[in-house]
Amino acid sequence: VSFGYEDIAPEDKTRRVGEVFSNVASKYDLMNDAMSGGMHRLWKDRFVRRVKPRAGEHILDMAGGTGDIAFRMAESGAAITVADINPEMLSVGVERAAQRGIDGLVWTEANAETLQFPDRFFDAYTIAFGIRNVTDIPKALREAHRVLKRGGRFFVLEFSTTQWPGFAEIYDAYSHKLVPKLGKLLAQDEDSYRYLIESIRRFPDMPSFERMIAEAGFQQTKVEPLLGGLVAIHSGWKI
Ligand code: SAM
DSSP states (O other): OOOOOOSSSSHHHHHHHHHHHHHHHHHHHEEEEEEEETTHHHHHHHHHHHHHOOTTTTEEEEETTTSSSHHHTHHHHHEEEEEEEEEHHHHHHHHHHHHTTTTOOOEOOTTTTTTOOTOOOOOEEESSGGGOSSSSHHHHOOOOOOOOHEEEEEEEEEEEEOOSHHHHHHHIIIIIIIIHHHHHHSSOOHHHHHHHHHHHHOOOHHHHHHHHHHHHHHHEEEEEEEEEGGGGEEEEEEE
C-alpha cells in the first residue's frame, strides 16, 4: 500500500486520510495508549499547560478528533470549539464528552485548510497530532493565523525527530515493525497504522517546521522538544 505524500494527488491524500481516521475512530483512544505506553496523556497534559486556557477565551481545537485536548482545556471555563474533518472521530468525541459529563463544547466538521470562522475570532488555536495529516500544511497555517485575534496564541503538538543518539534507531525499529502489528491486533487494521507511521517519518524536522510557522505570519515562534524531539510543542503569536 502506498500512502506517500509525493506520489499521490492532494485530493487523494485528503480522501485517504479520511479513510484512515474513519477506520481507526472507534479504536483510536485504545490505540493511543497501546502505542505510546500511555505517554500521550502526559504530552497532552504538558501541551495544555503551555496553552494556559482561561475562562472567557474562545479557543479553537483543530483536528480535535475524539476530544482529548478539548476535555483538558474545558476545565478552565474557556469556550472551546472542536473542529475536525472527520465526522466519525467527532461522534466518538461527542459520546465521550457525554460519558464524562462535559458539556458546552461546540463540535464542528471543518477542514483546517478552509475554515468557516471569521477573521480574528479566537484567542488561541491548538492542533494536536493533526497538522501532519493535513494535505496543504502552509494553507492550514495561514488559516490558523487568519482566525486568531491580534495577541492570539498558536500551538502545535506533533511527532518530530528525536535528537537523542540511539533513541531514533530504536524508535524507528519499534514504529515500523511493532506499530502496524499492534494496529492489526487491536484494531484489525494494519494499513492505517502503516500510514500513520509513514506520515510521522515524512513530517518536517523542528527547525523546518518552525520556519513554516513563521512564514505563515506568526512571531516569537518557539519549539519545546519532548523526549529529545520525538514529540514537539511548537508555538507562536499573532501580533
Ligand atoms: N487532536 C486529537 C488528539 O490529539 O487525540 C486527534 C488527533 S488524530 C491523530 C488526527 C485528527 O486529524 C483526526 O481526527 C483527523 O480526522 C484530523 N484531520 C486530518 N486532516 C484534517 C484536516 N485537513 N482538517 C481537519 N482535521 C483533520
